[in-house]
Amino acid sequence: MDESTMKPQIEHYEGAAGGxxxxxxxxxxxERTRSTKALPVLWKQNKPEGFMCVSCAWAKPAKPHTFEFCENGAKATAWELTADRCTPDFFAQHTVSELKGWSDYALEMTGRLTHPMRYDAASDKYVPVEWDETFAEIGRELRKIKAHDPKRTIFYASGRASLExxxxxxxxxRAYGNNNLPDSSNMxxxxxxVALPRTIGVPVGTVLLEDFETTDLIFxxxxxxxxxxxxxxxxxxxARKRGISIITFNPLRERGWERFKNPQSPMEMVGGEETQIxxxxxQVHPGGDIAACFGIAKALFALEDDARRAGNESVIDWEFIQDHTHGFEAFEKAAREMEWSDIETRSGLKRPVLERxxxxxxNAKATIFLYGMGLTQHVxxxxxxDMIVNLMLMRGNIGRPGSxxxxxxxxxxxxxxxxVGITEKPELxxxxKLRELFHFEPPMEKGHNTVEGCEAILKGEVDGFIGLGGNFLRAIPDTVRMEDAWSRMALTVQVATKLNRSHLVNGKVAYLLPCIARSEIDRQNGxxxxxxxxxxxxxxxxxWGQVEPASEHxxxxxxxxxxxAKAALDPNPAMPWDEWASDYAKVRDVIEQVYPDQFESFNARLWKRGGFPRPLPARNRVWKTPTKRANFFVPxxxxxxxxxxxxxxxLRLVTVRSNxxxxxxxxxxxDRFRGIKGTRQIIMMNEGDMRRLSLKDGDLITLRSAEDDGHKREVPDLRVVTYSIPEGSIAGYFPELNPLIPVSHYAKESFVPAGKSVPVLLSKN
Incomplete structure (x- = not known):
């Protein structure tokens, strides 16, 4: 793909998702990756004794489809198994300063990294280095930082790394001396x-794949x-073919929630059949979900009143509430007293919509509540x-099949x-067990999450950063400020499979280390x-990896x-790093020792079809909360x-991903589903807002942060596109618009960057 010849095109896409x-x-x-290995490997993707997709975390069924991969999962595999290689010869031809001018796409298109590389500031280039020398110098630098203050090093992990x-x-x-373990979950x-432990006593969802087979309704x-x-x-x-209703709340019209043509069905592919999802x-306002849920709750209470007057079956599950919950009375009072005018204004939805x-x-006996970052990435x-859980508890929809x-x-x-321990919170x-098994004193001071890590780097309080995968500098908010502060660190180390922007902004000592990909065969001692x-x-x-690694190095x-670990820590016979790195089954044995309730018979159950579920008390209506009950909370x-x-x-900016x-x-x-081709420099706008601001499709605008904290944040030359989005809101792509998000704009309590409602100002170019 020649980016220089691309011309933006905006045209409505008629097709369904899939197809x-x-x-x-x-x-x-x-074709683009020239990957001859990818197609045969895809047959093993998400299959028993195959390999887990490196893309999203959706469940792998016990009885897989013929093709148990989606378009984006297949893209991720092809991207990883590209025929292209990013070798030392490539780095010899390009300075890091030059590469900073390349796009994200162009950087990754250079192919798989093949050799460990060290940044040479004198030539402004990466140069090859041997692994032994690499570990020795990284160890020396980490030890120097540790001698001063071990809390000045951050150990970041992307979501790709295995449990082992x-x-x-x-x-x-922790053996190094801190809990600075931010990861992509922080983002x-x-x-x-944070929310679920205080409401239902577990930090994760309660639904299993089989619940979708018996549910009556999906929100x-x-x-x-x-x-x-x-x-x-x-x-x-x-679920839809069984006649199950699916009620969607989302600011943008998204094709996947509208209709789907199953690529695995010859009848659907050849014929015109589509499924309305x-x-x-x-189309709720960004951040309007609390109000929408209040409206549904208020309407449920009205239906309950009607049922009582008519002598009909209760709408509220009073037995469940009496036996299993705490705080219901305060929530009922708040919901009943909430004015419909406030609900409609805040949610952007009319009363009849929420009553429906x-x-x-x-009318549903068992309901699944499904959500994504459109809820989590708000202040x-x-x-x-909390409001989602309130609705669930009203009708007892936890601890019941299909819910x-x-x-x-x-x-x-x-x-x-x-x-398995990637958390900044020592209480988790x-x-x-760590003291008993590994004979050291774990640090008990809370570590940095992602936002706190960024704040510490901006203040000059971090000397070392180890990145286990990911593209940290591109994923975080306040991109420009963070890149400016990054070079003050003494050591930056990035473990990766392909080149990205984060590898081009370096500390005084910097390494780029290539690793085996999940789809590749990982042999240890043969x-x-x-x-x-x-x-x-x-x-x-x-x-299981399926193909030979991209490089012998x-x-x-x-x-x-x-x-x-061996280079940065003193020897500890209780931590046999080489032994673990040579036999991952031994790591799983240790994980079972540390987390016996979660990983009982870990190795024995590893290949259970469909996976083995971790035990969750809430699935059995056992509530590990301070009240020993499931808790209603009033926002x-x-x-x-x-x-x-x-x-x-x-205006309120919603950052989104493209197809x-x-x-x-x-x-x-x-971005096929949104009808956008040849560009990512896009702002999607409501037609009424465009008229009010005297804008038309194709106009170029500049966005500036509305935050008045003395720092300039702007992204110029964005093309306006009419899109179905609530008035007062706009949408554009992550990560290109991350420079507009202040580090301080995050979710209270959880510290997740609040990228789904960013206050911005618009000016026409």
Whole structure:
């Protein structure tokens, strides 16, 4: 793809999610990556004794489809198994300063990294280095920082790393002396991990894949299924064919929630059959979900009053509330007293719309509540989830087959990493077990999450940063300020499979280290190793690599973590790093020892079809909360974006992903479902707002942050496109618009960057 010749095109897309559009998208990425290995490997993707997709974390079924991959999962695999190589010769030809001018897409299109590289400031280039020398110098630098203050090093983990790697990495950080273990969960679903423990006593969702087979109703909030988790469309389609209603709340019209043509069905592909996914599609204001839920609750109470007067069956599950909940009376009072005018204003939805949703809910025996980052990435995201749980508890929809709460997670093991210790919160770690098994004193001071890590870097309080995968500098907010501060660090180390922007902004000593990919065979001492990960439904799966590594110079992530540990830590016979890095089954044995209630018979159950679920008390209506009950909470606000009234001219920006990307990885410049081709410099706007601001399709504008804190934040030359989005709101792409988000704009309590309602100002170029 020649970016210089691309011309932006905006044209309405008529097709459904899936269908021939997905097939064409897969063909294009296979051609672009010249990956001859990807197509045969896709047959093993998400299959028993195959490998887990490196894209989203949706569940792997016990009885897989013929093609158990979606368009974006296939793109991720082809991207990883590209024929292109980013070798030392490439780096010899290009300075880092030059590469900073390349696009995200162009950087990753250079191919797989093949050799460990060290940044040479004198030549402004990366130069090859041997692994032994690499570990020795990184160890020396880490030891120097530790001697001064171990809390001045950050150990970041993306969601890609396996359970085995993640456990070793978390142990490395704690043995080093800190809990600075931010991860990609901090940027998306940490809100879940804060809200659910206080309401139902577990930090994750309660739904299993089989619940979709018996549910009567599905609510979906703030999630774009067609782009972010397309394999979820299969159980949604099956539910719709059983006559199940799906009620969607989302600011933008997204094709995946509208209709789906199943690429696995010859009849649908050849014929014109499509499945309508949403039976009710409600375009709520960004952050208006709290108000919408209040409206549904208020309508449910009215239906309950009607049922009592008529002597009919109760709408509210009083027995469940009496036996299992706390705080109901305060919530009932708040919902009954909430004015419909406030609900309509804050949610952007009319009373009859919410009453219809409530009536449908009242008629259902078992309901699944599904949500994504459209709820979690708000200033009051925690309270948004409180309201979702309130609705569930009103009708006893936890601990019943076909019901429960279902956060749709992003990266494929981001949830599992938290399970095995990647957390900044020492109270979530079995420290007594760590002391007993590994003979050291774990640090008990809270570490940095992602936002706190960024704040510390901006203040000059961090000297070392180890990045286990990901594209940290591109994914975080306040991009320009963060890049300016980054070079003050003494040491930056990035473990990766492909080149990205984060690798071009370096500390005084900087390394770029290539690792074996999940789809590749990981041999240690000649023996192929399996790894494991946890999906969105808390099920644990094994994964086997399928093809030979891209280079003989790659090391596995466990081997790299072991190399860091041996170089940076004093020897400890209780931490046999080489032994663990040579046999991952031994790591799983240790994980079972540390977390016996979660990983009983870990190795023996690794290949259970469909995975084995972690035990969750809430599934059995056992509530591990301070009250020993499931808790109703009354939100302090009605709008999750935290605003009362914006200043004149302020618009609320929602950052989104395109159909041609996964997280910060950009596969191309087309967003098929939204009808956008050849560009990512786009702002989607309501037609009424465009008229009010005297704008027309194709006009170029500049966005500036409305935050008045003395820092300039702007993104110029964005093209305006008419789109179906609530008035007063606009949408554009992550990560290009991250420079507009202040580090200080995050969800209260969870510290998740609030990228779904960013106050901005617009000016025409």
């Amino acid at each position: 021939w559009g997905s097939a064409k998208g897969l063909t294009q990425i296979l 790697t993640s456990f070793m990495y978390s142990l490395l950080a 998306c679903h940490e809100t879940t991990s 979906a909030f703030g999630q774009n299924v067609g782009t972010n988790s397309p394999r979820l469309l299969h159980p949604l389609q099956e 949403s039976t009710q599609y409600n 949703a409530a009536q449908t809910y009242a 009051h995201g925690v309270e948004s989830l 429960g709460i279902c956060p749709v997670r992003g990266h494929s093991n981001v949830q599992g990493q938290r399970t 770690v079995p420290n007594a 023996v192929a190793q399996a790894v494991s990960m946890e999906d969105s439904t808390t099920c644990i799966h094994g994964s 790659l090391l596995s992530e466990p081997r790299i973590v072991a190399g860091f 302090e606000v009605v709008s999750a974006d935290g605003r009362e009234k914006d200043a004149e001219g302020v 041609d990307q996964f997280n910060t990885t950009v596969y191309g410049y087309d």
